Structures are given as C-alpha cells and as structure tokens.
C-alpha cells in the first residue's frame with residue numbers, strides 16, 4: 001500500500017471517531033433542531049431517526065402478485081369499489097426474507113394462489129452493506145392525511161423527491177417490455193389540463209413539501225396535447241426541476257418542438273436508451289431506433305435541455321451494453337448529464353410473464 005493510502009486510512013479513522021464523539025455529546029446536550037420553511041416540524045437529528053428491522057431472516061409485508069391482478073380486474077369491471085384499496089388489505093400477505101447459499105430470497109405463500117419465491121440479491125454480503133448504509137427514516141409525514149390516504153400504503157415518512165405525473169397511456173411505440181402496457185390496455189387514460197393543475201397544485205402546497213421536481217411520464221408524455229402547458233404551469237407554481245421520461249421520437253422529429261419545450265421550462269429528459277447501435281435497440285421493434293435517439297439527443301442539446309440516458313437492463317437482451325453506454329456518455333460529456341440503469345420491472349406488459357421467462 002502506498003504511504004498516502006495509510007494517511008488516508010488514518011484520517012478516515014480519526015474522522016469517524018470524532019463524528020461518533022460529537023454525536024454522543026449531541027445526544028445528551030442537543031441543540032434545537034432546525035425547522036425549514038417547507039416543514040412544520042423540525043428536522044430529525046441522526047440519532048432520532050428510526051429504522052425498520054433489517055438483516056435476515058426477517059418477516060416483511062408483501063403482496064400476492066395474482067391477488068393484485070384479480071383485485072384490479074374486479075375494480076375496473078365495477079364488481080368492487082376502488083375504496084377497498086383504502087379500507088382493506090387487498091392482496092397483502094406476509095413474506096420471509098432469507099439467506100440461501102449466499103443469496104437473498106423473498107419467500108411467501110398465498111392461501112389462494114400458492115407459493116412464490118423471488119431472488120432479491122445474488123450477493124448477501126453486498127445487500128448487508130447496502131442495508132448498513134440506510135441513514136434512518138426521515139421526518140414524519142404531517143398535514144397530508146386527506147391527500148395521501150392510501151390505506152396501508154400511506155406514506156408515513158419523508159419528503160420525497162420527485163412527483164411523477166402520467167399524462168397519458170398512449171404512446172407512439174409498442175415496446176416489449178413496457179412498464180405501463182401503453183397502447184394495449186384497450187382504453188385511453190389521459191389527464192385534462194384541469195387534472196394536471198390539480199395534481200401539481202396539491203403536491204406543491206403540502207408540508208413537509210414532498211416534491212420539488214416533477215417528472216411527466218406516460219405512455220409517451222410528449223404526445224399529450226397538454227405537454228407544453230404542463231411544463232409551463234409547473235415552473236410557474238414553483239417546481240425547480242421539470243423533467244420528461246420519453247422515448248425521444250417527438251424530439252427527434254422537430255427542433256422547433258425541442259425549442260418550445262425548453263422555452264416552456266423543460267430542464268431534463270429521461271431518455272429511453274437501451275444500447276449503442278440499431279441492433280442493440282432492435283428488441284423495441286423499431287429498425288432505426290438508435291438513429292432516432294441520436295437525433296433527439298442532438299436536437300435537445302441544441303435547445304438547451306439536459307439529457308439523462310435511462311437504460312432498462314434485460315438479461316440476455318442488452319446487459320452486454322453497459323460498458324458501451326458508459327463509454328458513449330464519457331465521449332459526449334456536454335450532451336449527457338447522467339446515466340440511469342434500471343432493471344426491467346415485471347409490471348404493465350410483462351406483468352403476467354411466465355416463471356421460466358422471468
């Protein structure tokens with residue numbers, strides 16, 4: 001080890017010891033906590049923050065995936081009222097989180113639909129490390145009982161970071177996977193401008209303020225007739241960072257549209273981006289999709305909108321693209337602000353995926 005590394009290690013140990021000492025002194029003689037403008041309760045000291053039970057084996061609350069599908073169908077067909085989601089524990093079952101052969105698994109049984117198992121981590125040590133880094137729960141939610149009454153899913157802590165508003169379930173693509181089942185559910189669900197204003201007004205007015213960023217999503221948000229006005233209104237009522245999760249087609253089609261979006265106040269696009277080259281994007285069934293992405297990136301950059309590439313990783317489809325995407329971002333530092341890798345989620349179009357394919 002180089003001498004500088006020993007110095008760094010020594011400094012880290014000293015800093016850790018000083019931090020622990022200050023924390024214990026603070027605990028016995030604490031200064032009053034600060035109450036920010038956006039909250040009516042003071043912020044918590046680190047030692048006041050609670051934690052859920054971590055580690056394993058442990059029991060946790062979970063859902064039966066089949067009960068969830070059945071409940072939704074019964075609400076949509078009118079057999080049950082949507083209020084059951086608030087008043088009853090629809091689909092809720094207990095699950096065990098266990099370690100098995102160095103991996104972490106969630107194991108659960110539904111009285112109606114049988115046994116389910118899902119791998120949570122391929123490396124138990126890594127998950128232990130991640131759980132150890134959890135800083136504790138944030139400030140209690142307050143003054144939002146009417147707005148956030150979601151039954152047992154009601155948010156209890158924290159101030160949140162991003163408000164996601166799905167403007168429409170229409171899309172100009174037909175991907176598999178699609179987290180939303182855009183275009184295929186048999187009905188159009190699209191917010192009116194009054195709906196959008198109500199959501200934005202409600203979210204910005206409560207304390208502690210949960211959202212300072214808003215992300216318009218869908219389907220494809222840019223084909224909503226209210227896309228530009230929604231951006232403009234968000235900025236007007238005080239959202240600092242207005243974003244759109246998009247496949248980029250509308251932005252590739254028109255520089256003028258990019259200019260209008262930037263002028264309305266669009267700060268970031270979360271651009272669907274599965275790999276480098278048309279082949280790496282071919283699973284989305286559009287032959288020249290990479291060319292489209294490149295044109296969208298250039299048009300948006302020219303208009304002054306920041307670009308975050310969002311890669312949905314699917315094993316066996318595009319997991320070999322991680323390195324090339326990172327290299328692409330490094331080669332284009334002025335155009336690409338961030339990268340975001342996310343695993344494919346089995347919702348929407350892939351909700352009923354077979355065990356084997358999963």
Ligand code: SF4
Nearest residue numbers: 171173175178219247
């Ligand atoms: S994944 Fe995105 S782009 Fe593809 S169909 Fe769904 S909403 Fe549209």
